[in-house]
Amino acid sequence: MKLHTQIVLALILGAVFGSIFHVNQRKIQIKTILEEYTAENWNEVSFIKKDSVINKFDGNSQLSIIKYFSLLKNKKEISGLKIEIIFPDGNKKILSDVVEVSKVKTIALLLKPIGDLFIKLLTMIAVPLVLASLIAGASSLSDLKHIAKIGGKTIAFYAMTAVIAITIGLICANIIQPGKFMPEENKKRLLETFQEDAQSKIDQNVSMNIVDFLVNIVPRNPFKAISEGDFLQIVFFAIMTGIFLSQLKTEKAKVVIDFFEGLGNAMILMVEKVMYIAPYAVFTLIAATVAEFGFSILQTLLLYSLTVILGLTILTFVEYPALLKIFTKFPVVKFFKTQRQVIAVAFSTSSSAATLPVTMDICEKKLGVPNRIASFVLPLGTTVNMDGTALYQAVAAMFIAQVYGFDLNLTQQLTIVLTAALAAVGTAPVPGVGLIMLIIVLKSVGVPEEGIALIIGVDRLLDMCRTVPNVIADSLACVVVASSEKSLREIKDEEANNDLI
Ligand code: ASP
Numbered sequence: 262m263k264l265h266t267q268i269v270l271a272l273i274l275g276a277v278f279g280s281i282f283h284v285n286q287r288k289i290q291i292k293t294i295l296e297e298y299t300a301e302n303w304n305e306v307s308f309i310k311k312d313s314v315i316n317k318f319d320g321n322s323q324l325s326i327i328k329y330f331s332l333l334k335n336k337k338e339i340s341g342l343k344i345e346i347i348f349p350d351g352n353k354k355i356l357s358d359v360v361e362v363s364k365v366k367t368i369a370l371l372l373k374p375i376g377d378l379f380i381k382l383l384t385m386i387a388v389p390l391v392l393a394s395l396i397a398g399a400s401s402l403s404d405l406k407h408i409a410k411i412g413g414k415t416i417a418f419y420a421m422t423a424v425i426a427i428t429i430g431l432i433c434a435n436i437i438q439p440g441k442f443m444p445e446e447n448k449k450r451l452l453e454t455f456q457e458d459a460q461s462k463i464d465q466n467v468s469m470n471i472v473d474f475l476v477n478i479v480p481r482n483p484f485k486a487i488s489e490g491d492f493l494q495i496v497f498f499a500i501m502t503g504i505f506l507s508q509l510k511t512e513k514a515k516v517v518i519d520f521f522e523g524l525g526n527a528m529i530l531m532v533e534k535v536m537y538i539a540p541y542a543v544f545t546l547i548a549a550t551v552a553e554f555g556f557s558i559l560q561t562l563l564l565y566s567l568t569v570i571l572g573l574t575i576l577t578f579v580e581y582p583a584l585l586k587i588f589t590k591f592p593v594v595k596f597f598k599t600q601r602q603v604i605a606v607a608f609s610t611s612s613s614a615a616t617l618p619v620t621m622d623i624c625e626k627k628l629g630v631p632n633r634i635a636s637f638v639l640p641l642g643t644t645v646n647m648d649g650t651a652l653y654q655a656v657a658a659m660f661i662a663q664v665y666g667f668d669l670n671l672t673q674q675l676t677i678v679l680t681a682a683l684a685a686v687g688t689a690p691v692p693g694v695g696l697i698m699l700i701i702v703l704k705s706v707g708v709p710e711e712g713i714a715l716i717i718g719v720d721r722l723l724d725m726c727r728t729v730p731n732v733i734a735d736s737l738a739c740v741v742v743a744s745s746e747k748s749l750r751e752i753k754d755e756e757a758n759n760d761l762i
Contacts, residue, residue, distance in 0.1 A: 292363075306347075311341065324558075398503065414742050451715045462697050543605055589749075596736075658708060
């Protein structure tokens with residue numbers, strides 16, 4: 262069976278496995294100094310201090326109970342705390358000296374380390390791969406003007422796709438108006454449950470300053486950039502190094518270029534071997550997410566989630582094919598067929614950075630993009646080009662505004678276009694950062710930042726979905742830039758369909 266078929270199968274089986282062994286939402290595990298107690302189907306859970314009840318939860322409040330305990334624990338207010346559980350038959354259980362309250366893990370969660378290992382391996386490869394192949398790639402570019410031309414085209418393409426993506430998001434949110442249908446009671450409950458999570462994100466105090474952003478592209482210390490995996494700084498350093506190596510035209514410089522070419526090739530080979538475990542990893546990652554994901558929250562935020570997913574679907578299957586047709590002669594179906602592994606890895610890891618090595622391999626070997634273009638366009642795209650995230654931020658901002666009863670006018674919506682484009686540029690290519698950067702968009706139109714509490718519950722699922730267009734757009738840009746440079750190598754259909762490993 263072909264690898265991509267195995268991965269798709271793993272994805273489906275993982276989802277089924279995760280829903281069979283899902284985390285029971287009416288079960289909690291309470292660890293005290295002396296015992297571990299599992300409570301199931303309780304009627305009421307009360308937190309008691311000095312004989313008075315400080316908070317009380319009903320039978321459907323597993324997440325709120327866990328979060329409330331961790332809030333007290335963080336504030337160091339758990340000494341003298343008692344938890345009283347009342348069951349439907351009137352039985353009571355009182356626990357004191359509690360140290361932890363958590364969900365009860367199932368086998369689907371226990372297998373997750375295999376998926377984590379896969380993500381770590383890909384992330385490990387990403388930085389040396391980008392550094393090595395870009396130094397080798399840049400050294401083969403004829404001159405500075407050539408690099409500037411490719412850079413200009415790439416950035417223009419990325420800016421255009423982001424603006425279209427955000428516009429799609431805004432249109433969907435304006436037509437569907439998901440926030441207008443949220444009952445007051447759900448709003449209150451969500452704000453209460455996720456208040457703490459939201460606050461910790463707001464406390465990170467993110468901001469986006471264009472001038473600082475540009476100045477920061479130049480690393481003070483390239484080794485620090487490498488150790489921190491800062492792709493933009495690595496790209497800058499690698500291009501400079503590649504250019505000057507090529508200008509030396511000495512035997513010694515050639516040895517260095519050959520060294521980086523060799524290193525890049527070794528990394529690519531490593532990606533192909535790591536992909537052997539992709540089906541198992543995808544299975545465990547999806548199973549763990551489905552198992553842990555509270556489907557009840559999905560119901561509460563169904564219309565919002567569907568609006569984001571609809572926007573992402575239009576982006577991926579309407580905007581991208583249209584751009585591919587306008588700018589290249591590359592067949593649309595063939596393009597999407599080559600992206601199957603990329604999509605599966607992006608979806609299951611929620612990380613453009615972890616997917617980068619796979620995207621690079623596929624772009625060079627299946628789409629026929631030369632290394633000197635792929636090694637530049639892809640790392641740049643991984644960091645700055647996040648169409649899915651930008652679209653999501655636009656819908657999320659509109660949704661929160663609608664729930665709070667704000668009617669955003671055209672100027673405010675144009676502000677969203679601008680700030681979401683910038684916020685997406687500033688979003689790190691790892692899970693969950695899009696939500697933190699959303700705060701910038703909310704601030705720009707005066708919508709309460711605490712509103713992110715409303716959508717945190719479904720962020721993981723939407724993160725998986727938005728990471729997919731984030732990475733597809735990078736492959737698309739590669740094909741567009743390479744074909745505009747007339748340097749796209751033709752790949753036969755059978756070759757494009759074969760596994761790389
Ligand atoms: N997970 C996304 C990515 O890696 C970023 C985000 O939207 O949070 O592309």
